Amino acid sequence: MNKLLFALGVSALSPIALAKPIITTSIKPVSMVVAAIAGDKAEIQQIVSSTASPHDFAMRPSDLKKILNADVVVWVGESLERFLEKPLENAGKENSSIEWLALEGMSLHNFAKEHHHDDEGEAEEGHHDDHEAHEDHDHEAHGDHDEHEGHHHDGVDPHVWLSPDNARVLAKAVTARLVSLDAANAEYYNGNLASFEKGLSAKDAEIRSALNKVNSVPYIVFHDGYSYFEQHYGLSHAGEITVSPERKPGAKKVAEIRHEIEEHNVQCVFSEPQFSPAIVKTLLDGTDVNTTPLDPLGAQVKMGTNAYLSFLDSLSGQFLSCLG
Incomplete structure (x- = not known):
């Protein structure tokens, strides 16, 4: 007892x-x-x-x-x-x-x-x-x-x-x-x-080596939130659709981005999974510019002790898939 x-x-x-x-x-x-x-x-x-x-x-x-x-x-x-x-x-x-x-x-x-x-x-x-x-x-x-x-x-x-x-x-x-x-x-x-x-x-080091192959390829992001990654790896950011993801760009901004796509020979316009891709589709209508989601939050990354490394891997892979 x-x-x-x-x-x-x-x-x-x-x-x-x-x-x-x-x-x-x-x-x-x-x-x-x-x-x-x-x-x-x-x-x-x-x-x-x-x-x-x-x-x-x-x-x-x-x-x-x-x-x-x-x-x-x-x-x-x-x-x-x-x-x-x-x-x-x-x-x-x-x-x-x-x-x-x-x-x-x-x-x-x-x-x-x-x-x-x-x-x-x-x-x-x-x-x-x-x-x-x-x-x-x-x-x-x-x-x-x-x-x-x-x-x-x-x-x-x-x-x-x-x-x-x-x-x-x-x-x-x-x-x-x-x-x-x-x-x-x-x-x-x-x-x-x-x-x-x-x-x-x-x-x-692995990511830097991979991205060095595409660091001169111009692209446009959905919103201006990637400067740390872009500057760290020397990527060629050519513009953004919006500086504020919860606000849609006006007609003037859309026309400006279309001009940038032509002027800078932009190869990719990234969307984001957290926001509707409709504006990206509108921008690229009639063009042969690539597009793919770029996820700044790693929504699909499995949590665990290696999650952050997987996140960097995933993000670099998204850049490579559209710029390569």
Whole structure:
């Protein structure tokens, strides 16, 4: 009987003893990097579904619960996920969250300095809130911060997960936080970080070699969100359909893109699976220009410790399939 009682006692206590850190993530690319470090020692709860876009996402009560239950929230930042600002503040999780854009060592791109083709009069029509008129803000490597309040990245391209170098920065920050939350598994997390960095270096070199064969082929993307990937691998971005994926381009912009396709001998116009491809079909009607979906969120990538590497592989494959 004593053994039975002891067994029941252990069984009752085991959920507490075996409780894993809960990491709430904003979008799938964040989850990919977190998963590389967390492995099976932490639980990941993602807010934005893998088939949705953070650009027009609306929070639900179940999403708020994920924030409240989290040991740490990992997100890109308010430039992309403004819907998270108030919930994080209300839950008292703002200062303890990991905001990717604000981490020390990040290399950030300013939209004002990027290549746009909007200066013929339609620039303001399609701009997203986070793209607007902030030319004077310097967004080169940021320091880490404890105070999130008032810390903004207006004008910065928030699609930082498309840079392998920035992924390394987040992986290190996640490792440090998991070690502090779960010191018993510190060796496991640090080992995962070492494996991730080694695998990332190899995958990065492999992709660079493959894309070097098509880096002079001009193309147009659906929305201007690929600058980190494009600059890292030296690709020939010739324009974008819109700077803001939730707003359709006007007639003037459509005519402008058609002109760019002819002038730059564009070989491919990419669509995105998160948005209707109808505008792309309209643009390419009567042309022999290639088109294929380019997925910046990796909706079809299987989650796991190698998910981020698979994501980079998938994205580079999408470029190659249309440009090669």
